[in-house]
Amino acid sequence: MDNPALECRDVTVAYGSVMALSGVGIAFEQGKIHAVVGQNGAGKTTFARVAAGLVRPAAGELRINGQQVKTGKVKDARAAGVELVHQSFALPPSFTVAEAMEFGSDRGAAIFTRSALQKRWAPHLKSLDVNVDPKRRVRDLPVETQQGIEIARALVADARVLILDEPTAVLSPSGIEMLFERVRKLRDRGVTVILILHKIREVLAIADTVSVLRGGRLVDGPVACAEIGAKRLAEMIVGPAVARTLAPGDADAATGRGAPAAHTANHHTPADAGLVLDMRGVSTQSDAEGPALRDLSLTIKAGEIVGIAGVEGNGQRTLVRAIADLVDAMHGTLAVGGVDVTAAPLARRRAAGLRIIPFERNTEGLSLSSSLWENWSARELLQSRLLSAINPARLKKRCDEALQAWSVHYATTGQQAGSLSGGNAQKVILAREVDADAKLIIAAQPTRGLDIGATAFVWQSLREARDRGCGVLLISSDLDELFDISDRVVVMLSGEVAGTFSAPYRIGAVGAAMTGVSQ
Amino acid sequence: MTGKFVSVLRGLIFIVIALALCGVIFQFAGYSALGMFHSVAEGAFFRPGAWQQSLRWALPLFITAAGVGISFRAGYFNIGAQGQFYLGAICAAFMAEWLNGAPAFVVIPACFAAGMTGGALWALWPGLLRLQSGTDEVITTLMGNFLAGLLLVYVTAGPLKDPSGSGQQASSRPLAAAYRISDSLGLSPTIIVIAALVAVAMWLLVNRTAFGVLASLAGRNPTMVQWQGATVWRLGLSSFLISGALAGLAGTIEFMGPNGRLAGGFLPTHGFTAILIALVANLSVVGTAFVSVFFGGLASAALYLPIMAGLPSAAIEIINAAIALFITAKSGFVDRLLAIGRRSA
Ligand SMILES: Nc1ncnc2c1ncn2[C@@H]1O[C@H](COP(=O)(O)OP(=O)(O)OP(=O)(O)O)[C@@H](O)[C@H]1O
Ligand SMILES: [Mg+2]
Numbered sequence: 001m002d003n004p005a006l007e008c009r010d011v012t013v014a015y016g017s018v019m020a021l022s023g024v025g026i027a028f029e030q031g032k033i034h035a036v037v038g039q040n041g042a043g044k045t046t047f048a049r050v051a052a053g054l055v056r057p058a059a060g061e062l063r064i065n066g067q068q069v070k071t072g073k074v075k076d077a078r079a080a081g082v083e084l085v086h087q088s089f090a091l092p093p094s095f096t097v098a099e100a101m102e103f104g105s106d107r108g109a110a111i112f113t114r115s116a117l118q119k120r121w122a123p124h125l126k127s128l129d130v131n132v133d134p135k136r137r138v139r140d141l142p143v144e145t146q147q148g149i150e151i152a153r154a155l156v157a158d159a160r161v162l163i164l165d166e167p168t169a170v171l172s173p174s175g176i177e178m179l180f181e182r183v184r185k186l187r188d189r190g191v192t193v194i195l196i197l198h199k200i201r202e203v204l205a206i207a208d209t210v211s212v213l214r215g216g217r218l219v220d221g222p223v224a225c226a227e228i229g230a231k232r233l234a235e236m237i238v239g240p241a242v243a244r245t246l247a248p249g250d251a252d253a254a255t256g257r258g259a260p261a262a263h264t265a266n267h268h269t270p271a272d273a274g275l276v277l278d279m280r281g282v283s284t285q286s287d288a289e290g291p292a293l294r295d296l297s298l299t300i301k302a303g304e305i306v307g308i309a310g311v312e313g314n315g316q317r318t319l320v321r322a323i324a325d326l327v328d329a330m331h332g333t334l335a336v337g338g339v340d341v342t343a344a345p346l347a348r349r350r351a352a353g354l355r356i357i358p359f360e361r362n363t364e365g366l367s368l369s370s371s372l373w374e375n376w377s378a379r380e381l382l383q384s385r386l387l388s389a390i391n392p393a394r395l396k397k398r399c400d401e402a403l404q405a406w407s408v409h410y411a412t413t414g415q416q417a418g419s420l421s422g423g424n425a426q427k428v429i430l431a432r433e434v435d436a437d438a439k440l441i442i443a444a445q446p447t448r449g450l451d452i453g454a455t456a457f458v459w460q461s462l463r464e465a466r467d468r469g470c471g472v473l474l475i476s477s478d479l480d481e482l483f484d485i486s487d488r489v490v491v492m493l494s495g496e497v498a499g500t501f502s503a504p505y506r507i508g509a510v511g512a513a514m515t516g517v518s519q
Numbered sequence: 520m521t522g523k524f525v526s527v528l529r530g531l532i533f534i535v536i537a538l539a540l541c542g543v544i545f546q547f548a549g550y551s552a553l554g555m556f557h558s559v560a561e562g563a564f565f566r567p568g569a570w571q572q573s574l575r576w577a578l579p580l581f582i583t584a585a586g587v588g589i590s591f592r593a594g595y596f597n598i599g600a601q602g603q604f605y606l607g608a609i610c611a612a613f614m615a616e617w618l619n620g621a622p623a624f625v626v627i628p629a630c631f632a633a634g635m636t637g638g639a640l641w642a643l644w645p646g647l648l649r650l651q652s653g654t655d656e657v658i659t660t661l662m663g664n665f666l667a668g669l670l671l672v673y674v675t676a677g678p679l680k681d682p683s684g685s686g687q688q689a690s691s692r693p694l695a696a697a698y699r700i701s702d703s704l705g706l707s708p709t710i711i712v713i714a715a716l717v718a719v720a721m722w723l724l725v726n727r728t729a730f731g732v733l734a735s736l737a738g739r740n741p742t743m744v745q746w747q748g749a750t751v752w753r754l755g756l757s758s759f760l761i762s763g764a765l766a767g768l769a770g771t772i773e774f775m776g777p778n779g780r781l782a783g784g785f786l787p788t789h790g791f792t793a794i795l796i797a798l799v800a801n802l803s804v805v806g807t808a809f810v811s812v813f814f815g816g817l818a819s820a821a822l823y824l825p826i827m828a829g830l831p832s833a834a835i836e837i838i839n840a841a842i843a844l845f846i847t848a849k850s851g852f853v854d855r856l857l858a859i860g861r862r863s864a
Contacts, residue, residue: 326746345748346748347750350748356746364742364743364746366740367739368740369740370735370736374735374736375743378736378744378749381729381733382729382733382749386728386730386753386754387728387729387730388729389727392727
């Protein structure tokens, strides 16, 4: 047999008292697509960072193509052909595509002309099927294309092993298809691709083998995907004990085995329930972050979960910002929890019971360099006066209780939010926004980047909030998720409502509304 | 707790490195580095009466630095402490002039109010420009320093000029003895009490109020607090005003205490040293108190060196500059890099 493309032996990484990886030994075969899965905090990102030389393990060795490589040296790993695309990648927004390519990975020339750069990079982008004009600015591009550029950037050098950390988390279903097509082409060119994924459906659709991490240890792998079923894989990820506690419908939706037609309404909102969201004829201007809302009306009753489906970029973000008073509404009225808040700032809307789990966890949701307790207390502190006295010890204690109730994995409440794994960071936001006084919860992609167990947990929490009489607006690009927990699904297209559906959902009809095809 | 300890330790390490660099420079300049440090330490803390002198410099510096820390925490690089300090002194001087003859218990509080208001107003316009139209506060507050310096020259040579003055530097009429809050040595119970009040108030503000937590969140990520419903401009403008008012307070103290009059270009490095202190202390209030004593010691050593030890007082400027060099490297680039690194979870 060939040398493995990438091999770790006995790799151990500790952050303080947290063992991110303990004694992981794993070898990936050449020229295949390998999936790495595991719960939030299982150590997937840490593994990827070790392989790319960004983290130096306390013990263990790294072999690339059979050759031992010094650990903890990006240059060495790169020279051996390993490239990593980060979980939350960030191209400089004001750069043109060509500039981003040139200066992405410390290979930039000192003196350059725009046109020379464009000439240099156009063929490379084209050869990877990234169809984009190298003159365009990064900020004007859809996220799929940005990711394509990020991958192209990783493949500038003669990469033999490409690691993508949760590449599908930012993508719409069609974007995921495009990515998978791209990954398959790379495999056919002989590149070994390692994908870190959460959704079992995606693993089974793309990968040749799958490896499972749990609590920093390798549970099993690489196992050929052909030999493993979704159910077995789900069990390996969460552990048999947790697997039994998942509600059957959730387990199916979370693992991507849900048959949408089978969804039936299992909850009935009382017909006379009051409206927690009453949006009438709201129009906004379009801005850099999305298209305008055009005469949009939307109501949510107490005890109802309304899902928003739609291809990304059809006004979902503008909708959330309009409800949050972060974009100026030109026409229309808005009431939250029965209170008219058309002219009220966000603070008053929040006082009326509005809660927001925003799209961008790391910028809109958390201050990564602040401590957990400060992040968690922000909402409450803003409800009181600026000079009111606080007792940090008590806030920390209550933060502890709240985070534990959401089973967040963390060391102390004084730790920076940025040191949590992606999924745990999201849970901190949930712990803050889903409280007893909430009347309307806007949940924008609340399970993006969460593992199966955590996803089911979020759904359960949203359902419980609904059963307490809360209204929930769920925005998601995952139709399984929408169909599984929404009482009603509204499709948005170009800033307008393109259709409203209720269970049982017909995926064909919803899909047609999303793309604007009339049936 | 441990995090705080580490950051203090880091600050101290930077100072040690800076001092080592100074030692090399002294040695090359033909002085004995050890002898120089020995004299500096003696001048700052170990000669008789040194502590009194060091505290005289430390207390006003602490007051200004505590204010600088507030605006830095909130994410605004208000480097206009020097100008706000001058405006405080100028406004207090005008108030004293205007009320001249009234009883001290009226004049002194009025001067303090005027000085703090003056400092706050000098921070208000850069704050408004920043929050209304995004004008970079580094530029505006820096310009504000020059304007305030010129204004000081104007008032000491114009409206407040002391006609009997004979020195080369124009200065204002001396403050009547009844209104002075200390003698020219500059340490009095009044000043100590004011500094202590500022310390307690700022510590409470930063550590025990909603404002403290929210301003620090806003300083690190304004978008996040905006999504929480905070009016970011209110947090920001309050920080500007507080830092301006404290610098103005220090200016008032210097005018009504040790100086007793205004002179064109007096204490030209006060505000910048205060910025240095805030940065070395990593913006913590307790840290600022300790670091102020250290820099107060250096200030008093700068007077001691040439007179008692026959050494150039420029040595102190070299020490300050070296510390500034290392501290800005630490709090600017390194922290920003760390913040970027953290984004990849
Ligand atoms: N810089 C750090 N400082 C402290 N702890 C860290 C740091 N980076 C990771 N950890 C911890 O190490 C563990 C593994 O984290 P890692 O990011 O590898 O998880 P993950 O499997 O990628 O999770 P997710 O699916 O949520 O992205 C977690 O418990 C995390 O809190
Ligand atoms: Mg991760």
